[in-house]
Amino acid sequence: MTQKLQVVEGEASFYVPSTGQLCKTWYKVFGDLSTSKQTPLVTLHGGPGVSHHYQLSLVDLTVNYGIPVILYDQIGCGKSTHLPEKKGDGAFWNDDLFCDELDSLLEHLGIHDKYDLLGQSWGGMLAASFASRRPRGLNKLIIANSPASIELWVEGAMKLLSQLPQETQEIVKKHERDGTTDHNEYKEALKYFYNIHICQLNPWPKELEDSFVSMLQDPTVFETMYGPNEFNVIGSLKNWSIIIQLPNITTSTLVINGRYDEAQDVAVEPFFHHIPVVNWVQFHKSSHLPQWEQREEFMEIVGDFLMKD
Numbered sequence: 001m002t003q004k005l006q007v008v009e010g011e012a013s014f015y016v017p018s019t020g021q022l023c024k025t026w027y028k029v030f031g032d033l034s035t036s037k038q039t040p041l042v043t044l045h046g047g048p049g050v051s052h053h054y055q056l057s058l059v060d061l062t063v064n065y066g067i068p069v070i071l072y073d074q075i076g077c078g079k080s081t082h083l084p085e086k087k088g089d090g091a092f093w094n095d096d097l098f099c100d101e102l103d104s105l106l107e108h109l110g111i112h113d114k115y116d117l118l119g120q121s122w123g124g125m126l127a128a129s130f131a132s133r134r135p136r137g138l139n140k141l142i143i144a145n146s147p148a149s150i151e152l153w154v155e156g157a158m159k160l161l162s163q164l165p166q167e168t169q170e171i172v173k174k175h176e177r178d179g180t181t182d183h184n185e186y187k188e189a190l191k192y193f194y195n196i197h198i199c200q201l202n203p204w205p206k207e208l209e210d211s212f213v214s215m216l217q218d219p220t221v222f223e224t225m226y227g228p229n230e231f232n233v234i235g236s237l238k239n240w241s242i243i244i245q246l247p248n249i250t251t252s253t254l255v256i257n258g259r260y261d262e263a264q265d266v267a268v269e270p271f272f273h274h275i276p277v278v279n280w281v282q283f284h285k286s287s288h289l290p291q292w293e294q295r296e297e298f299m300e301i302v303g304d305f306l307m308k309d
Contacts, residue, residue, distance in 0.1 A: 005030060005031070005059075005062060005063065006030075006031060006032045007028065007029070007030055008028070008029045009026075009027070009028045009029075010026075010027055010028075010029075011024040011025065011026050011027070011080075012024070012025045012027060012072075012104055012105045012108035012109070013025075013104070013108070014075065014081075014100075014101050014104045014105075016075070016097070016100075018092060019083065019086075023075055023080070023081035023083075024080055024081045025072055025073070025074075025075060025080050025081075025101055025104065025105050025108075026072060026073045026078060026079035026080045027070055027071065027072035027073075027105060027109075028052070028070070028071050028072070029068060029069075029070050029109070030059045030062045030068065030069045030070075030071075031062045031066065031067065031068030031069060032068065033068050033109065033110070033111065036066060036067075036068050037066070038065065038066050038067045038068065038306075038307070039067070039114055039115060039116050039139050039140070039306070040067070040068040040069070040070060040109075040111050040115050040116070041058070041061060041067050041068065041069050041070065041115070041116045041117070041118055041306065042070045042072075042102070042105070042106070042111075042115055042116070042117050042118070043055050043058055043069065043070065043071050043072075043117075043118045043119070043120070043123070044074070044102070044117070044118070044119035044120065044123030044124070044126050044127050045071075045073070045074065045120065045121075045122075045123050045211070046120050046121025046122040046123050046124075046145075047074075047077065047121070047122050047123075047215060047221060047222055047226075048074070048076075048077075048093070048098075048122040048126075048221050048222060048225045048226065048237075049074075049076060049077045049215050049218075049219065049220065049221030049222035049223075049225070049226075050077065050078075050211040050212065050214060050215045050222070051073050051077055051078030051079075051210065051211045051214035051215070052071040052072060052073050052078055052211075053078075053207040053208070053210040053211045053214070054205070054207045054208040054210070054211040054289070054292075055071050055120065055207075055291075056071065056207045057205075057207070057291045057292055057295055058071070058118070058291060058299075060295065060299045061299060061302065061303055061306070064299060064303060065303045065306070065307060067116075067303070067306060067307075070105075070109065072105060074098055074101065074221075075097065075098070075101050076093070076218070076220055076221040077214060077215065077218065077221055078214055082218050082220065083220065084218060084220050086220065086224070087220040087223065087224055088224055089224065090224055090225070090235065090236030091236075093221055093224050093225050093236060094236065095126065095129045098126050099126070099129060099130045099133065102126075102130055103135070106137070111137070112136065112137050113136070113137045114137050114139055115137055115138065115139060116138075116139050116140040116141070116142070116306055117130070117131065117138060117140070117141050117142065118141075118142040118144065118302070119142070119143055119144065119146065120144040120145055120146070120291070121144075121145050121146055121263070121288065122146070123144075123146070124142075124143040124144050124145065124146025125146050125147065125240070125242065127141060127142075127143055127146075128141075128143055128146070128148070128242045128245075128246070128249065128271070129242055129245070131248075131249045131251060131253075132242060132245035132246065132248040132249050133248070134248060134250060138251050139251065140251060140252050140253070140254070140305065140306060141249065141251050141252070141253040141254070142253070142254045142255075142256065142302060142305070142306075143253065143254070143255050143256070143271055144255075144256040144257075144290075144291075145256060145257050145258065145261055145262075145263045145288050145289070145290075146263055146267075146268070146271075147263050147267035147268065148241065148242055148243050148246065148267060148268065148269075148270035148271050148274075149240065149241035149242070149243055149267070149270070150233050150237050150238060150239065150240045150241070151239075151241065152264075152266050152267035152270070153233075153262075153263065153267045154231065154232075154233060155264075155266055155267070156262065156263065156264025156265075156266050156267045157197075157230070157231055157262055157264070158231060159264065160193070160196075160197055160262065160264065161193070161231055164192070164193065168189045168192055168193075171185055171186060171189040172186065172189050172190070172193075172230070172231065175189075176229045176230075176231060176232050179228075181228045181229055182228075190230055193230070196260060196287065197260055197261065197262045197287045197288060198262060198287055198288045198289065199287060199288065199289045199292060199293065200260065200286070200287050200293055201292060201293060205292050208289065208292065222235075223235065224236060225237045243270045243274060246270060246271065246274035246275050247274055247275070247276065249275045249276070250276060250277070251277070252277045252278075253271070253275050253277060253278045253279070254278070254279050254280075254281065254301075254302070254305045255268060255271045255272055255275075255278060255279070255280040255281070256280075256281050256282075256283070256290065256298075256301075256302075257280075257282055257283075258282065258283045258284075258285075258286030258287045258288060258289075258290050258293070259282060259283065259284045259285070259286065259287075260286065260287040261286070261287050261288050262287070262288050263288065265282075268280070279305075281301055283297065283298065286298075
């Protein structure tokens, strides 16, 4: 008889001094933190500002390897505290805020002395920033489908845009130039791009759709940090780069991207060149979400990396 997977859902208190209020970080733990012999894996979702839902496939690691997996919604999205009054406040939404929140969650769960970290897309950027601070207890690091700088992310994305039909390119450029990215024509063009470079499965997994819906319900974080344009970042992340801090990451690191990923090789290469102990795996039949597009292979590679001494 298959043993039922233990699942615990909760909220961790997170005090944010600049707001003067006690916020909540929602989380869900798959597996038993108290009895498992495997190091727990904390996962950081992308966006910034989408919810945890599209990361649910990572529970395969619990089922197949017995690794406790922790999913959570970062502040400002999903089931965690929302702060719509902070929309447009780029000084508030920054790496320090999210690193402090992660620290708070690790302490709440009692795993601060040993844990692994997997960040995907924006989550990988955050994971790299967190790891570069040499936090105690970080055992292994996985940076999945993430750029080492926004400048390189945009460079890769613009190259991908140039490969789309000319009409689609013109639609995207027109609406980003005119500030009309809420127009259905722009949304359809973006969906065409996403179906090639975000997730090539048709239809998309419901979990991925749920994450996008969550962001649309409250775009505070995404629009403040990234902006309303896909190919012209105007938010507070515009000049973001972790490249100079990468040599500070001393933990064993796995870097992942897909052949058709919006996180193109040019944006990923600095991780490989500047992190001292690193491997890089590319999924050749995937775009931005190999944990769905090549799910079995993804879990095998990640699971093997996490299980090795």
